[in-house]
Amino acid sequence: MEIPNPRRILAVGASDAGVLQFLKDLTGSAPKQVDNSIAGLSHTLRLETSYYTADLPIWIDDISDIQEWRTEFMKPEAREVVSVVGAWIYCFRKPVHEKAMESIRAGMQAIQEVVEKACGYNWDGVSLAIAMPQSTTPHLEKSAEDWEDLCRDLGFEYVDAEAKGKNELGESTGVARIREALETNDWAADDLDADASEDLDDREAFADTFAAEEAEIGREFMGLKTAINGGNSVTDSVGEDDEALQIEEMERMMSKLQFIKEKGAEMSQAERRRFAAKAVNDLMKNVP
Numbered sequence: 001m002e003i004p005n006p007r008r009i010l011a012v013g014a015s016d017a018g019v020l021q022f023l024k025d026l027t028g029s030a031p032k033q034v035d036n037s038i039a040g041l042s043h044t045l046r047l048e049t050s051y052y053t054a055d056l057p058i059w060i061d062d063i064s065d066i067q068e069w070r071t072e073f074m075k076p077e078a079r080e081v082v083s084v085v086g087a088w089i090y091c092f093r094k095p096v097h098e099k100a101m102e103s104i105r106a107g108m109q110a111i112q113e114v115v116e117k118a119c120g121y122n123w124d125g126v127s128l129a130i131a132m133p134q135s136t137t138p139h140l141e142k143s144a145e146d147w148e149d150l151c152r153d154l155g156f157e158y159v160d161a162e163a164k165g166k167n168e169l170g171e172s173t174g175v176a177r178i179r180e181a182l183e184t185n186d187w188a189a190d191d192l193d194a195d196a197s198e199d200l201d202d203r204e205a206f207a208d209t210f211a212a213e214e215a216e217i218g219r220e221f222m223g224l225k226t227a228i229n230g231g232n233s234v235t236d237s238v239g240e241d242d243e244a245l246q247i248e249e250m251e252r253m254m255s256k257l258q259f260i261k262e263k264g265a266e267m268s269q270a271e272r273r274r275f276a277a278k279a280v281n282d283l284m285k286n287v288p
Contacts (some may be wrong), residue, residue: 003054007086007125008185009045012111013038014064018132018195022161025175029086037062049183056086056187063090063107070110074117082118084185087126090156094134101140104129108154115155126185127180129156141262157181165225 004108013019023043024030031041039062047054063069071076088111092104115123121274129151144160151158163173172180242282 001052003052003188005232006054006056008084009056009058009089009182010061010085011043011058011089011091012061012063012069013091013107015062017093018161019060019091022089022091022130022132023060025161026178031060037064045182047179047183047187052187056182057158059085063110066103066106066110071141073110073114078114079118082114085115085125086185087128087182088115089128091130091132094131095140096134097140105150105154108151108156112155113251124186126181127156128181129158130178131158131160131162133162207235 011019011023015036019038020030020033020041026041027045029043031043033041038060041060043058043060045056045058047056061069073082090107091110092107095101095104108127111127115127129147131147147158147160155250159174159177161174163177165173167173202213
């Protein structure tokens with residue numbers, strides 16, 4: 001499925017933070033810088049997965065003056081821009097001195113505040129903090145765990161752009177991890193068909209979070225069965241043999257729902273949403 005109007009990626013960092021190099025590593029190319037600032041440049045990332053294909057527009061901005069940038073993006077007129085962003089990528093050079101850590105922290109905090117101002121606390125997207133190589137050696141030595149803790153506290157996932165292969169847990173690192181995180185994001189969250197969205201209202205908690213209780217799901221399906229039978233209960237409209245078959249069918253669907261819940265626990269939030277919506281819709285199509 002081709003996503004016709006996907007959400008945007010906003011890549012930010014100081015002009016010397018390596019944003020364009022990051023984009024070249026990620027996409028194979030990068031826009032040409034025409035002056036001392038990267039602000040206003042744009043690019044595209046092509047994603048192709050088993051679920052969708054999309055050409056994601058990448059907006060690029062200069063965040064050298066963090067306070068000035070934050071002030072501009074906190075204005076009401078910036079909300080329209082921020083609301084269509086599905087991924088924030090914050091690039092910074094690995095610091096040489098401890099003092100530089102404050103600037104890195106301030107950059108992530110500014111982005112976090114901008115997103116919360118425009119989208120509230122329920123924004124669903126990807127925030128990545130990308131540590132780019134530092135030409136100066138030696139640079140400040142910090143463990144991956146320290147970086148991860150710092151970034152996680154501010155809502156970001158830390159990625160070392162220089163890392164290769166897998167980590168000790170078998171997880172992708174470096175550019176491969178960045179692409180993986182972007183691929184599992186939901187790029188068309190606001191493109192649900194209006195009728196389909198209305199039909200899914202009663203199942204929204206389950207489709208979004210996999211946290212609905214089996215009893216609630218059972219009542220929902222029983223209510224649907226009642227509606228299908230012209231407003232009568234199942235037992236009022238069918239014989240004993242048909243009733244036994246319908247009970248068996250209900251048990252089969254409930255087993256499938258339980259499987260969906262268990263499988264969803266192993267997925268990211270974006271993956272769970274796509275998988276749940278598809279699985280629930282498939283089950284609804286099979287309701288007799």
